[in-house]
Amino acid sequence: MSGQGQLAASAAVKPEAGGYTQAPAGAREIGNVLIRDLNHRFGSSVHAAADVNLSFAPGEFVSIVGPSGCGKTTVLNLLAGLMPVQEGTISIFGSPPKAGRHDVAYMLARDCLFPWLTAAQNAEFGARIRHADRHKSQERARHLLEAVGLKGFEENYPKALSHGMRQRVALARTFCLDSPLLLMDEPFGALDAQTKMQLEDVLLSLWMKERRTVVFITHDLAEAITLSDRVVVMSARPGRIIADIRIELPRPRSVTDLQKDPEYHKIYAKVWEKLEVGLQS
Amino acid sequence: MTDAAENRNFALYETLVINAARLVFLAVFFAAWEYIARNRIVNPLFIGIPTEIAKFLWIGLFVEFSLIKDLYWTLGSTFLAFVIGSVAGIITGLMFITWPWFERFSDPLFSALNALPRIALAPLFLLWFGLGIWSKVALGASLTYFIVLSSAVAGIRSTNADHLTLSRTLGASKGQIFARVTLPSAVPTIFSGLRLGLIYALLGVIGGEIIAAQHGLGQLLSFLAGSFQISGVFAVLFILAILGTALIALMNSLEKWLLRWQ
Numbered sequence: 236m237s238g239q240g241q242l243a244a245s246a247a248v249k250p251e252a253g254g255y256t257q258a259p260a261g262a263r264e265i266g267n268v269l270i271r272d273l274n275h276r277f278g279s280s281v282h283a284a285a286d287v288n289l290s291f292a293p294g295e296f297v298s299i300v301g302p303s304g305c306g307k308t309t310v311l312n313l314l315a316g317l318m319p320v321q322e323g324t325i326s327i328f329g330s331p332p333k334a335g336r337h338d339v340a341y342m343l344a345r346d347c348l349f350p351w352l353t354a355a356q357n358a359e360f361g362a363r364i365r366h367a368d369r370h371k372s373q374e375r376a377r378h379l380l381e382a383v384g385l386k387g388f389e390e391n392y393p394k395a396l397s398h399g400m401r402q403r404v405a406l407a408r409t410f411c412l413d414s415p416l417l418l419m420d421e422p423f424g425a426l427d428a429q430t431k432m433q434l435e436d437v438l439l440s441l442w443m444k445e446r447r448t449v450v451f452i453t454h455d456l457a458e459a460i461t462l463s464d465r466v467v468v469m470s471a472r473p474g475r476i477i478a479d480i481r482i483e484l485p486r487p488r489s490v491t492d493l494q495k496d497p498e499y500h501k502i503y504a505k506v507w508e509k510l511e512v513g514l515q516s
Numbered sequence: 517m518t519d520a521a522e523n524r525n526f527a528l529y530e531t532l533v534i535n536a537a538r539l540v541f542l543a544v545f546f547a548a549w550e551y552i553a554r555n556r557i558v559n560p561l562f563i564g565i566p567t568e569i570a571k572f573l574w575i576g577l578f579v580e581f582s583l584i585k586d587l588y589w590t591l592g593s594t595f596l597a598f599v600i601g602s603v604a605g606i607i608t609g610l611m612f613i614t615w616p617w618f619e620r621f622s623d624p625l626f627s628a629l630n631a632l633p634r635i636a637l638a639p640l641f642l643l644w645f646g647l648g649i650w651s652k653v654a655l656g657a658s659l660t661y662f663i664v665l666s667s668a669v670a671g672i673r674s675t676n677a678d679h680l681t682l683s684r685t686l687g688a689s690k691g692q693i694f695a696r697v698t699l700p701s702a703v704p705t706i707f708s709g710l711r712l713g714l715i716y717a718l719l720g721v722i723g724g725e726i727i728a729a730q731h732g733l734g735q736l737l738s739f740l741a742g743s744f745q746i747s748g749v750f751a752v753l754f755i756l757a758i759l760g761t762a763l764i765a766l767m768n769s770l771e772k773w774l775l776r777w778q
Contacts, residue, residue, distance in 0.1 A: 335687025347679060
């Protein structure tokens with residue numbers, strides 16, 4: 236993974252003409268996801284993202300935290316190609332973002348399951364839409380449902396599943412896709428504390444097996460530190476990046492064990508300080 | 517015995533009691549009716565006589581089959597009216613969604629047509645489509661059409677925005693979104709429109725037959741009432757009530773199966 240080493244450098248690089256299209260830089264950035272000088276405004280008064288520069292290395296788990304309304308979801312939606320980029324450049328594996336590209340998987344805050352499909356059908360929905368082999372995606376969906384702890388619930392409709400279980404199905408659906416980049420928009424935001432910790436464990440175990448690039452949006456600092464290799468802190472509107480902190484906790488991590496880990500709490504205090512500064516500025 | 521089994525037994529017992537009570541009530545009701553009519557407390561010319569009604573039903577259904585033939589005409593027309601009206605309604609609904617300008621353009625026209633009491637079109641339909649079944653089909657379909665149209669539009673509009681966003685990020689084609697997301701989410705709303713549409717198709721057909729027809733239960737009803745055969749009128753009304761109930765039950769069980777995920 237050559238991407239990991241040049242991370243700091245690429246984050247600081249300013250785009251010259253064309254940004255990601257430059258041949259020498261482009262060749263090395265093929266596996267990377269880059270955001271350069273991104274600005275986004277809603278109307279004339281709301282400045283949602285200001286001068287955002289970020290780089291995500293292959294296999295890296297990065298969380299973006301910030302107060303609500305800071306523009307973190309805007310950044311994610313721009314990465315997903317759900318809105319056009321107004322100012323600046325975004326490069327995903329060497330090409331601009333576009334909704335529906337197969338190397339990107341997007342997970343919403345709400346479980347977004349289809350009520351007329353069973354858990355198994357929901358889990359394989361994305362793969363089927365992307366014309367994956369029917370037999371293979373069925374197999375994979377079953378396997379993933381087992382991995383997220385829903386063995387025996389494959390034929391249940393969402394109405395018969397709890398909130399947490401539905402979000403587990405949504406996780407299975409996201410991981411059922413082959414995409415090397417996963418974009419997650421506060422997927423556990425609506426869950427209670429216990430369920431949230433269980434699902435963080437499930438997410439970590441799924442991610443550890445394949446090490447895809449994850450961009451994870453959350454307003455929960457503890458969650459960000461628990462899951463990530465890096466935590467990016469954004470300020471209140473206009474959303475600027477005020478800190479980009481590497482989390483040096485060893486992997487594999489256990490969510491429950493971390494609660495008692497003094498190192499974890501030290502990191503938490505450090506990141507919280509940054510976030511506090513961001514809230515005041 | 518487990519609690520569940522005990523509960524089931526109790527429910528079964530309750531059902532039996534309720535059904536028995538219903539039978540007793542009906543028996544008393546018809547006996548009183550018979551008594552009142554036979555003793556001319558109320559003139560049977562207005563209320564008929566239950567035994568005569570039963571005789572009429574028996575002969576019409578099992579001896580001369582005349583009621584069966586009329587039932588067949590009415591059901592056939594209703595079915596055609598329902599199919600034509602709902603298919604046209606759903607297609608128009610899809611056109612409204614696909615081309616919003618078309619909906620805006622035709623809205624006043626559709627509102628006016630929908631507000632028009634459709635039965636008033638019957639003379640025109642008779643002139644255009646003749647005394648046969650097609651004038652009745654046209655009347656029934658014109659009622660079904662607007663009901664299904666508005667439910668189709670409402671159903672398609674009710675698609676969850678999150679589902680559409682998810683489909684977009686998955687790269688779903690327009691056809692995939694329609695078949696796998698929009699249509700299934702519209703089914704519950706469309707179906708409630710279809711159920712109502714079926715009842716209205718029956719209403720339109722019976723109405724048309726009463727006005728002018730050669731066959732059908734509506735025509736029979738109008739003939740019997742015109743010749744003061746009130747027991748026959750009641751017999752036809754019984755058949756219509758049972759027919760309506762059966763159609764609703766059919767739609768309900770179809771809906772239950774289609775919407776088993778709800």
